[in-house]
Amino acid sequence: MGKKRGFLITFEGIEGCGKSTAVRSIHQYLGNLGRTALLTREPGGTWLGESIREILLNPPDTEDIDLTEEAFLFCASRAAHTRKVIKPALKGGYDIISDRYLDSTFVYQGVAGGLENDELDYLNRIATYGLMPDLTILLDLPVDEGLSRRRGAGAMNRIDKKAITYHSKVRERFLELADMQSDRIKVVDSSGSREMTLKRVKAHVDRLIQQVSDRKKKK
Numbered sequence: 001m002g003k004k005r006g007f008l009i010t011f012e013g014i015e016g017c018g019k020s021t022a023v024r025s026i027h028q029y030l031g032n033l034g035r036t037a038l039l040t041r042e043p044g045g046t047w048l049g050e051s052i053r054e055i056l057l058n059p060p061d062t063e064d065i066d067l068t069e070e071a072f073l074f075c076a077s078r079a080a081h082t083r084k085v086i087k088p089a090l091k092g093g094y095d096i097i098s099d100r101y102l103d104s105t106f107v108y109q110g111v112a113g114g115l116e117n118d119e120l121d122y123l124n125r126i127a128t129y130g131l132m133p134d135l136t137i138l139l140d141l142p143v144d145e146g147l148s149r150r151r152g153a154g155a156m157n158r159i160d161k162k163a164i165t166y167h168s169k170v171r172e173r174f175l176e177l178a179d180m181q182s183d184r185i186k187v188v189d190s191s192g193s194r195e196m197t198l199k200r201v202k203a204h205v206d207r208l209i210q211q212v213s214d215r216k217k218k219k
């Protein structure tokens, strides 16, 4: 009998949604269940991806990277990540937890407006080699709460309207996507306590594990 394939679980959400805490906790949780899990992120996860991350997040002031170039860079990072890390690890029986994956490109680059939805879908299909997550957790909370969490209490009055409008569009688009792909993308309200959020996320992970074990029994 071949080794069992692991799960690909991805986390998405707006700034300050609690992704970094959630990915670490779920990584640990899967370990406690006796599974071997790998924590990774996008852009990043490989030499190429981390180099692209550096370019995208800290471009020199003198350079402008346009929306098309940006979409390709995120997707180049994803292609390397999928080919070199995610696919081999899944095959080796590891679960993968990725802090962002294809949905971020669809949402962020879609909101930025450079490419059409079908173009972003097509790029994503190439970059992922068609590999879709088994489960995507969308951590959701009101934009002003996310931004003030990220920037520290009392910082809200320093956050400009433009930031709120932009992040609201990102949030809306994530929610629309979750609505369209509700089998895969589970929305978890992360506006409450950390414990409450983690409890909800764990329930989705438990359900995934259960579904797969039920499917195996039926075979």
Ligand code: TYD
Binding pocket: 014, 015, 016, 019, 042, 043, 057, 074, 075, 100, 101, 102, 104, 105, 106, 108, 109
């Ligand atoms: P990061 O510092 O990891 O932010 P966060 O903690 O919010 O994940 O930076 C990732 C940024 O890159 C984030 O603003 C979302 C953006 N992004 C895209 O625009 N497209 C993508 O495909 C990915 C993966 C990320």
